[in-house]
Amino acid sequence: MELKLSFKDYNEALKQNKLLGLRCKQCNAITVPPKIACGGCASTDMDIVQLSGKGSIQTFTTVFVPPEGREPEAPYIIVLVELDEGPWLMGNLVGVDPNKVTMEIVGKRVMMGHAVFPGDKYSAGEEARPVFSLEA
Amino acid sequence: MRKVAVVGVGMTKFSGKQDKTAVELFAEAAVDAINESGLKPANIQALFLGNALGDFAEGQAQLQAFVADYIGAPFIPANRYENACASSSAAFRDAFMWVASGFYDIVLVGGAETAAKMGTPLATRTFAMASDSRYEYPCGITFPGVFALLAHLYARKYNVPLEKLKYQMALVSVNSHYYGARNPKAQFQKEITVDDVLSSFMVCQPLQLYDCCPFSDGGSAVVLACEEKARKLTDKPVYVAGVGQASAGNLMSQKDYLPRLRSRELSAEQAYRMAGLTPKDIDVIELHDCFSIATLIALECLGFFEYGKSGEAVEKGETKVGGKIAVNPSGGLKSKGHPIGATGTAQVYEIVRQLRGECGERQVDGAKIGMTDTLGGDGGTLCNIILKRGW
Numbered sequence: 001m002e003l004k005l006s007f008k009d010y011n012e013a014l015k016q017n018k019l020l021g022l023r024c025k026q027c028n029a030i031t032v033p034p035k036i037a038c039g040g041c042a043s044t045d046m047d048i049v050q051l052s053g054k055g056s057i058q059t060f061t062t063v064f065v066p067p068e069g070r071e072p073e074a075p076y077i078i079v080l081v082e083l084d085e086g087p088w089l090m091g092n093l094v095g096v097d098p099n100k101v102t103m104e105i106v107g108k109r110v111m112m113g114h115a116v117f118p119g120d121k122y123s124a125g126e127e128a129r130p131v132f133s134l135e136a
Numbered sequence: 137m138r139k140v141a142v143v144g145v146g147m148t149k150f151s152g153k154q155d156k157t158a159v160e161l162f163a164e165a166a167v168d169a170i171n172e173s174g175l176k177p178a179n180i181q182a183l184f185l186g187n188a189l190g191d192f193a194e195g196q197a198q199l200q201a202f203v204a205d206y207i208g209a210p211f212i213p214a215n216r217y218e219n220a221c222a223s224s225s226a227a228f229r230d231a232f233m234w235v236a237s238g239f240y241d242i243v244l245v246g247g248a249e250t251a252a253k254m255g256t257p258l259a260t261r262t263f264a265m266a267s268d269s270r271y272e273y274p275c276g277i278t279f280p281g282v283f284a285l286l287a288h289l290y291a292r293k294y295n296v297p298l299e300k301l302k303y304q305m306a307l308v309s310v311n312s313h314y315y316g317a318r319n320p321k322a323q324f325q326k327e328i329t330v331d332d333v334l335s336s337f338m339v340c341q342p343l344q345l346y347d348c349c350p351f352s353d354g355g356s357a358v359v360l361a362c363e364e365k366a367r368k369l370t371d372k373p374v375y376v377a378g379v380g381q382a383s384a385g386n387l388m389s390q391k392d393y394l395p396r397l398r399s400r401e402l403s404a405e406q407a408y409r410m411a412g413l414t415p416k417d418i419d420v421i422e423l424h425d426c427f428s429i430a431t432l433i434a435l436e437c438l439g440f441f442e443y444g445k446s447g448e449a450v451e452k453g454e455t456k457v458g459g460k461i462a463v464n465p466s467g468g469l470k471s472k473g474h475p476i477g478a479t480g481t482a483q484v485y486e487i488v489r490q491l492r493g494e495c496g497e498r499q500v501d502g503a504k505i506g507m508t509d510t511l512g513g514d515g516g517t518l519c520n521i522i523l524k525r526g527w
Binding site for chain 1: 264284288292338
């Protein structure tokens with residue numbers, strides 16, 4: 001069957017700061033990032049929905065030893081955010097000093113923007129990722 | 137299903153960067169395992185080989201075919217297993233099933249990796265390929281990064297102050313090095329202190345250098361035989377009592393469970409059920425301590441301690457040889473080393489030798505039942521193997 005929401009379409013939307021997910025018509029669960037089957041009940045009967053991109057930080061780390069090619073970005077913060085719609089999303093966190101971030105950041109409200117990883121010789125091309133910042 | 141026994145084991149010394157290729161490292165381990173079993177290469181009916189990153193480390197794909205030829209078993213069916221850090225455990229489980237089914241009587245299983253050869257930047261990049269390339273890697277995730285996220289989640293979920301958790305994690309590394317110092321095959325054969333851990337440089341907050349296993353080169357191999365052949369080959373067959381395997385999607389998709397790894401709970405449950413055993417019956421475990429926090433999470437998912445309580449158990453010495461459950465007497469991934477494709481069958485190597493009573497200073501007295509636990513990716517693959525004395 002044809003994908004309802006491909007990586008390409010999800011990625012293109014993310015580049016416009018739009019977070020797309022899938023709402024299941026059977027169990028109402030939201031699946032993001034997209035899959036061909038609902039993360040809740042495995043139904044393929046889902047509609048594309050735009051999500052708020054808002055949520056709260058569940059955990060974080062600062063990466064000091066980056067992979068090959070990502071050296072100029074380090075140190076950088078990675079967070080797992082629980083979106084207001086329920087799912088968790090991995091992204092970076094900006095506007096906070098990566099050298100000084102502590103457990104205090106957990107639970108803080110954030111909103112989503114994006115940045116683009118231009119890709120490297122191993123990847124399938126350019127890929128956007130969520131970049132969160134603290135809600136004012 | 138037929139009973140299946142380990143009749144020979146071999147492993148190279150695990151090390152940092154060295155000159156041998158993955159084919160050569162596996163071959164050294166394989167010849168030791170075959171010799172120990174009293175068999176000849178011509179008796180091996182099939183090869184199951186774990187190797188995750190040969191393509192990147194050496195420009196070598198399909199090394200299983202070259203390995204079979206190189207060790208004197210040309211033309212046998214040979215398959216490669218890529219399950220990230222759990223590659224050779226997944227290979228072991230399949231090898232076991234093929235012998236149990238009656239299709240083969242004698243097979244060779246193992247793994248090899250030359251990860252140290254890549255150097256830290258490329259190794260960090262290629263290890264990160266076991267995360268989700270579309271939805272995780274663009275954020276710059278690394279493997280220490282994954283477990284750093286889990287460490288903070290653990291502290292929060294179980295209400296353990298981070299400072300206390302860091303001390304408990306440091307003790308995990310101290311224990312690993314204590315045993316590694318007593319294992320001639322270990323990459324790091326020196327003891328360390330809590331202060332050494334807490335003063336090492338930060339890799340991914342809150343994980344410091346000594347919270348992390350090294351990149352390593354090495355090989356390991358095991359010969360499996362059906363019961364009938366095993367009884368003729370050895371008076372100390374080590375039987376495969378139970379196996380388990382499970383998978384999981386990216387870290388986000390596991391949100392209902394984290395910091396527990398559901399794939400581990402399911403895999404362990406399969407292995408215990410098949411063996412008719414419970415965690416209380418296990419005398420010794422080699423578990424996947426890729427990072428110090430990973431040990432605490434594993435001990436809980438495997439049923440040895442309550443969720444959130446394994447750090448206290450480590451503080452009380454319950455994970456040492458002679459404690460409630462002997463954990464990683466080989467030195468574990470942290471100190472013995474972690475050549476990822478070789479890790480699973482190197483864990484089997486240690487358990488088999490523990491059950492045979494061959495481990496000298498780090499021997500778990502009277503060990504009769506042992507278990508392995510191997511994790512690939514951010515819970516993407518989990519394998520467990522339970523081994524039992526056959527005498």
